[in-house]
Structures are given as structure tokens and as C-alpha cells.
Amino acid sequence: MTYNDTLADALNIIKIYENIGKTKCNIRASKLVREVLKKLQENGYVGEFEFIDDGKSGYYNVSLIGRINDCKAIKPRFPVKNDEIINWERRYLPSINHGILILTTPKGIMTNREAKEMHTGGRLLAYVY
Numbered sequence: 001m002t003y004n005d006t007l008a009d010a011l012n013i014i015k016i017y018e019n020i021g022k023t024k025c026n027i028r029a030s031k032l033v034r035e036v037l038k039k040l041q042e043n044g045y046v047g048e049f050e051f052i053d054d055g056k057s058g059y060y061n062v063s064l065i066g067r068i069n070d071c072k073a074i075k076p077r078f079p080v081k082n083d084e085i086i087n088w089e090r091r092y093l094p095s096i097n098h099g100i101l102i103l104t105t106p107k108g109i110m111t112n113r114e115a116k117e118m119h120t121g122g123r124l125l126a127y128v129y
Contacts, residue, residue: 005073005075007033007073011071014062015071015072023063023064024062025062026052026059028057029057029058029059030057036102036125037049037062039109039110043100045128047062047065049061077104080122081121082119085112085115085116089112093127098129100128100129101124101126102127102128103124104125105118105123107120
């Protein structure tokens with residue numbers, strides 16, 4: 001199996017395992033996936049996760065808590081200015097204050113709410129609700 005987009009693969013695995021009712025899943029490791037998992041954990045979408053070293057790139061063992069209805073990587077990774085974030089929320093999220101957009105910014109990976117507070121833009125990575 002070849003992996004072209006590790007973030008898209010990780011979010012797809014999380015979504016599939018949530019839909020079938022599993023409580024744990026294994027996701028191939030990368031720095032981007034780790035940062036996105038941290039944001040998901042901070043916002044209460046996944047439980048604890050731990051890195052397992054298998055001698056290759058490793059993987060994350062993620063505890064699922066059943067709060068994700070949908071999650072996907074956004075392709076292409078659209079550039080977003082601070083004042084345009086609300087338009088992208090309307091496009092990808094079902095309602096106001098329901099779900100998060102995950103962006104990569106010059107100040108690191110953050111959610112749409114954090115980006116608004118810090119008055120920064122970036123590029124869209126994913127959405128979760």
C-alpha cells in the first residue's frame with residue numbers, strides 16, 4: 001500500500017473506525033498527523049493517542065470516543081486570509097460553532113477559532129465535526 005497523503009489517510013481511517021463503532025485505530029505517523037491529532041484531542045474529538053515505534057516510521061494508536069460525524073482533508077490546500085475564515089466555515093462546517101477547520105499558519109497548526117483570535121491566515125488542512 002502506498003501513502004501519498006498521510007493526513008488524508010489518517011482522517012479517513014478515523015472516520016471509518018468511528019462509523020463502525022471501534023474504540024481504537026492505528027494511524028501511520030508523521031509530524032503533521034501528530035499536530036492534527038493534538039488539535040483533535042484538545043477539541044474533544046479523540047481521546048489519548050500514543051506513538052508506537054515499529055522500526056520504520058511508526059504509527060499512532062488513537063483512542064476514539066465517538067464524537068466525529070465527518071472529517072476530511074481539504075484538497076487543494078486553499079490559502080485563507082483572516083477575514084475570509086468565516087466564508088470557509090460556511091462552506092465546510094454544518095453550522096456556526098459546530099466543528100473546526102484546521103489550518104497551517106506561520107505560527108503553527110491551529111483551529112479556525114485560534115486563527116481568528118491571533119488575527120492570522122494560512123492554508124486549510126482539514127475539517128472535523
